[in-house]
Amino acid sequence: MSKKEYFIEEESLSVKKVSRRDMLKTAGVGGVGILIGASGIGSMLSITEGKASSAKDVVSFYGKHQSGITTKPQNHVYFAALDVTTSSKDDLISLFKEWTYAAASMSEGKPIGELTSNEFLPPKDTGEAEGLSASNLTITFGVGPSLFVKDNQDRFGLKLKQPKELVDLPAFSLDALEEEWTGGDLCIQACADDMQVAFHAVRNLIRIARGKAVLRWAQPGFQRTKQADAKEGTPRNLFGFKDGTVNPDVKSEKQMNEHVWVQPGDGPNWLQNGSYLVVRRIQMFIEVWDRTNLKEQENTFGRYRDTGAPFGQKNEFDKLDIHHKQPNGEDTIPVDSHVRLSHGDGSQQILRRGYSYSNGMDLKTGSFDAGLLFLSFQRSPSKQFIPIQKRLSSMDKLNEYISHRGSALFACLPGTKNGGFIGETLFT
Numbered sequence: 001m002s003k004k005e006y007f008i009e010e011e012s013l014s015v016k017k018v019s020r021r022d023m024l025k026t027a028g029v030g031g032v033g034i035l036i037g038a039s040g041i042g043s044m045l046s047i048t049e050g051k052a053s054s055a056k057d058v059v060s061f062y063g064k065h066q067s068g069i070t071t072k073p074q075n076h077v078y079f080a081a082l083d084v085t086t087s088s089k090d091d092l093i094s095l096f097k098e099w100t101y102a103a104a105s106m107s108e109g110k111p112i113g114e115l116t117s118n119e120f121l122p123p124k125d126t127g128e129a130e131g132l133s134a135s136n137l138t139i140t141f142g143v144g145p146s147l148f149v150k151d152n153q154d155r156f157g158l159k160l161k162q163p164k165e166l167v168d169l170p171a172f173s174l175d176a177l178e179e180e181w182t183g184g185d186l187c188i189q190a191c192a193d194d195m196q197v198a199f200h201a202v203r204n205l206i207r208i209a210r211g212k213a214v215l216r217w218a219q220p221g222f223q224r225t226k227q228a229d230a231k232e233g234t235p236r237n238l239f240g241f242k243d244g245t246v247n248p249d250v251k252s253e254k255q256m257n258e259h260v261w262v263q264p265g266d267g268p269n270w271l272q273n274g275s276y277l278v279v280r281r282i283q284m285f286i287e288v289w290d291r292t293n294l295k296e297q298e299n300t301f302g303r304y305r306d307t308g309a310p311f312g313q314k315n316e317f318d319k320l321d322i323h324h325k326q327p328n329g330e331d332t333i334p335v336d337s338h339v340r341l342s343h344g345d346g347s348q349q350i351l352r353r354g355y356s357y358s359n360g361m362d363l364k365t366g367s368f369d370a371g372l373l374f375l376s377f378q379r380s381p382s383k384q385f386i387p388i389q390k391r392l393s394s395m396d397k398l399n400e401y402i403s404h405r406g407s408a409l410f411a412c413l414p415g416t417k418n419g420g421f422i423g424e425t426l427f428t
């Protein structure tokens with residue numbers, strides 16, 4: 001075999017088909033071409049091997065919409081809210097450009113930047129995802145109300161672009177919000193089927209932001225893994241109930257346009273094809289729940305724990321009939337149950353994409369600090385999340401067992417094409 005046959009044009013490697021380990025073996029000399037030495041055949045074989053395994057677990061970063069919204073929920077999330085420290089709009093633009101490049105690379109299972117063997121410089125990529133597949137990594141970026149105006153200051157000349165919908169959520173009764181889990185100028189939602197891949201993504205993006213933005217708060221989250229549930233049924237939350245049964249259909253463009261994507265005429269053009277993300281860090285008092293009898297638990301949700309079916313029905317996906325009465329005249333679905341109140345008249349729908357969390361022990365109480373990192377995407381917080389949460393906060397039976405400790409609202413930017421950058425519609 002001639003040397004030429006070992007010479008691989010980097011562009012010709014379909015990134016979908018090359019695992020991070022393969023890239024590390026082959027990349028690193030300027031991005032044009034790579035000469036593989038004596039071990040070349042082995043490396044080329046690795047590339048071939050990588051084809052089948054990693055192609056399945058790559059979610060494209062580019063597109064009309066950002067990934068991580070209608071993407072089938074991965075096993076893990078690492079969510080981060082950031083504060084911007086620079087006062088320069090140019091810095092912000094370059095941050096989003098660098099983030100776009102890095103996020104696109106990592107989504108393909110590639111490390112960030114060229115690999116260098118210069119031992120006098122810190123490596124560009126932190127390295128803990130070396131050898132790992134892309135793991136369906138998605139990275140979703142959002143901007144919070146405080147990026148536009150903070151302490152009455154128009155920080156980046158963006159005030160006129162602030163959507164009416166992008167304002168702090170109202171205080172709901174029973175809110176017990178803590179500053180340390182609330183707000184943020186920017187957010188990054190990294191979801192992946194491997195926690196190390198998700199963490200690596202956020203870590204490297206925060207690292208890139210040095211001098212421009214800092215971490216404000218962060219929360220990892222999990223679901224049952226797909227390995228543990230081969231049928232990939234609806235995951236159960238930490239109260240043991242199937243959670244995520246009723247959601248708009250992500251495969252229906254009509255439903256997504258109606259409930260999730262910001263439409264022309266909804267507000268400023270820059271957010272068209274984007275969405276609003278509501279984040280609530282909700283502590284769940286699992287010890288109290290575990291002392292509650294099954295009937296009471298089921299009455300709290302209005303669904304059976306075993307099947308996930310609504311009261312009066314047999315199967316998980318059977319229709320919720322809020323008008324149904326028992327022979328004694330009582331409502332089959334209790335009026336203060338979570339599904340009854342969250343469903344309302346069925347006109348407000350949100351795309352829920354939450355994850356359980358467990359942060360060790362609550363030092364104040366000695367109980368688990370565990371709960372739900374509630375994440376929902378919607379086209380209009382004022383017409384969707386807010387009315388639902390108003391009903392829930394006023395009389396949801398679930399309130400006896402939960403406490404909202406953190407909250408934030410972000411506008412998730414539209415997607416971009418290869419060559420463009422996330423935020424281009426807002427900043428330019």
Ligand SMILES: C=CC1=C(C)c2cc3[nH]c(cc4nc(cc5[nH]c(cc1n2)c(C)c5CCC(=O)O)C(CCC(=O)O)=C4C)c(C)c3C=C
Binds near residue numbers: 246280283338342346
């Ligand atoms: C304001 C929005 C919502 C918050 C906050 C919320 C918190 C929360 N939910 C559960 C568990 C379940 N929720 C379920 C259904 C459900 N929840 C919301 C909204 C909020 N939940 C909606 C819109 C729905 C669907 C209503 C419908 O139309 O039927 C269910 C039932 C199964 C399902 O459909 O997913 C469970 C279980 C917890 C534990 C929680 C806070 C910790």
Ligand SMILES: [Fe+2]
Binds near residue numbers: 338342
């Ligand atoms: Fe709910």
